[in-house]
Amino acid sequence: MVLKIFFPKCCNTADSGLLVGRWIPGQDSAVVLAVIHYPFIPGQVKKYLTQMRSQTKVDLTVLGSWSMPKDGQEGMDSFLKDLSTIFPHSRWLQLSRESGKRAFTCRVVQENGKPAAKKDGDDNNDDDDDKDKIIFVHYDQRKVMLSQLHPVQEQKGSEEESTELRTMFQTVAQSEPLFFHDMYDEGPLKLTHWQSEGREASIIVELVKQASVPVCIVLTWLLSVWHWLCSFRIFHVWPVQFISSKLSTCVQTGYRADHFQTVFSTRKATTHMEFMRKANIFVSFLVDIALGLLLISWLYRENRISQLANTLVPAADHVAKELQELLEWLMGAPAGLKMNRALDQVLGRFFLYHIHLWISYIRLMSPFIEMILWYVGLTACLGLTFALSVLSDIVALLTFHIYCFYVYGARLYYLKIYGLSSLWRLFRGKKWNVLRQRVDSCSYDLDQLFIGTLLFTILLFLLPTTALYYLVFTLLRLVVVMFQGLIHLSVDFINSFPLFAMGLRLCRPYRVAEGVKFQVLSEEPGTPLHLRMEINPLKFSSVLQCYRTPTYSCYPKDSWVALCKKLFIGELVYPWRQKSTKTD
Known part of the structure; x- marks a missing residue:
């Protein structure tokens, strides 16, 4: 049996603490999302995870402990191991990293306290067939968070692996509220994740978001007035309706009105395809207006x-x-x-x-x-x-x-x-x-x-x-x-x-992902296998077909x-x- 642990790159140098993540249901895999630093109070950790479960709709739990060697914390390993008796778990991961080495050592403890697997290089591994094989998959949490995994056109793996990857991507994407709390916030808990070095924010973007709501309300009202005028009976008389259906200008006007109603709707896009559709229409409209103004100036x-x-x-x-x-x-x-x-x-x-x-x-x-x-x-x-x-x-x-x-x-x-x-x-x-x-x-x-x-x-x-x-x-x-x-x-x-989708494919190809590829990072004897996961972007033809x-x-x-x-x-x-x- 192979135990896969998806570990974020940003947590490789995190301070010792607890691993927060999720066990993928139906799969022998775990997704690490953040590290809670020591010191902490177990009751506050449980309360925080309960709050995050209600916000993210993800079954977040404490997966185990993370030990990073540091001066003055020699007894930290034994303290973190004892925490397995406080937090409910089916398997407890004990991860530690030695100074000067890239690979981790990992020990999996069952709920009854017996070791399920040991990969630290100190014991004899004659009975490896009876123990779990552990594989660490290091992933870029920011790219996985912002990317959308599309169905693979060609069969590149089993259906089980595809479901596992899709669940892992969805878990990271749905855990966005967890990433709002970092190591610099005031509070009893300090976390390390992909935004620990500073959150991505823009004053211009925030101002546009604030101003977009009243603008969308006004434009939606104008569109409703337009549809009300078009509903007059005179426009539905046979000669007028027939002529308007044959004129390209009338067809284009109706087409743009329908798209404006979609883009300027105050309802927030809930799915990735709905967001991409709105973004593509909006960018296409801006480019169309720019080309029209250039034509007028000429x-x-x-x-x-x-x-x-x-x-x-x-x-x-x-x-x-x-x-x-x-x-x-x-x-x-x-x-x-x-x-x-x-x-x-x-x-x-x-x-x-x-x-x-x-x-x-x-x-x-x-x-x-x-x-x-x-x-x-x-x-x-x-x-x-x-x-x-x-x-x-x-x-x-x-x-x-x-x-x-x-x-x-x-x-x-x-x-x-x-x-x-x-x-x-x-x-x-x-x-x-x-x-x-x-x-x-x-x-x-x-x-x-x-x-x-x-x-x-x-x-x-x-x-x-x-x-x-x-x-x-x-x-x-x-x-x-x-x-x-x-x-x-x-x-x-x-x-x-789809101009917006093509722009993402050129500037941020990880945003439109077709699949992943793995590269071996470390394969030292006596330590788990360490892989690096990279995102394969969609082909340009697939982007055009999917987002047109x-x-x-x-x-x-x-x-x-x-x-x-x-x-x-x-x-x-x-x-x-x-x-x-x-x-x-």
Whole structure:
């Protein structure tokens, strides 16, 4: 049997006293948390441990005694050994350290007073098989206290060892109230632990904590007013609700409002994941605002708004002119293809009329574009994501005529493909059963076959002309969708990237732990084995996967095969972003 004792490095040079810690239930292991220095009164120690148990919810107990050689304390070892009769215990650890040596000597005494194990190098160890083997695991109490042990992705040990380590990490983390009392505090007890050399504190941090409560209350009230305004019935009418769900700016506004409600909630984060989620959202918001302010400072210097407005209208005219020339090319003999002249002329004139309407609309709006851009640029003060969302909506509005061309061409192409597939089943004596949603056999008379053959021939010979228009406008639409997709990916990256977690991984990698590794410190004959425990941080990919903030998905819902199938048969592909329903 192996007895593991997790011993903090900060207690290696502590004065003689009592070991305070916890026996890990179900495991042959003990976690040492602090050393109570001599002199002390046993009754006060018991009262203090009872108080700490109620605060930490940890079964703290006196594990044994710790002896550190010091002048004038020659009889300290025997005095500490006699304390085992005062404190209740199942096993009593008697640890001592000799001057000039790194290793400890350890003696384990059972409740009945008989020795259970002895590792001091003085006795004959012929019966080692009948005695416990003791292993000291030295750990950095500060790092274990502040770290969070994540589930190991790969199997690196038994499940029993993983449970033991997790319990040990939780024990140290839950014992935070114990670490508030140290060797310099006034009181009957003096303790040594990781904060014995001075507690970590910051006046700025304390002031921020004090000021955050009223600020969060005010912001929560403003958010409640925002939700109350959004609950008006006029915003739930079908046209308003439909348009707001398609505008990227409205989606981003709702997304940020939900996250602000999470971050500025006065309820304290109780779990590690909840704290990391709030921290990642808050840091992401600060970075978003900083990037937005940088964009504003660039836009409103050197009259760049006017330059942008003067460039936008000629660019829209140039795009309309290029589309007009493309339609005139399609109305002729594009690439030498033989087209149906009547249908070609009808479609060409139809689309040319839409371009004419679009040019007239741009000319009508041109005097107001600079003023619109000036006010729209101010939305960047809410963050770079808002500016990018507005840019996506502007691109959607400026290319609305291309979207209309794509819808017209896709609907016409889909109707012809659907008609040809139905008439093809007629030639084979089949029909589509709407009730059973399957293809059944069917017999047709001569009149039905004649009309079907006539319609099939007409649709088949008109298909190339329609397919060419559909192909051209689909390619144009895909170019616009790809540009908007890059904008949406940028917004999604800023919203979901865990900046706080990545900062911890870079600056304090022990805060996000994946596991531990052990190194041999001392392996002297006649003394227990001494190991040093180091924390293995999570990989960057694991940090990104674990702490990425759930957000709306700007990726296609269908696979690439399904997307290509929709494009081939003429079904409309809507690249609208849907809000994700995933939760932590």
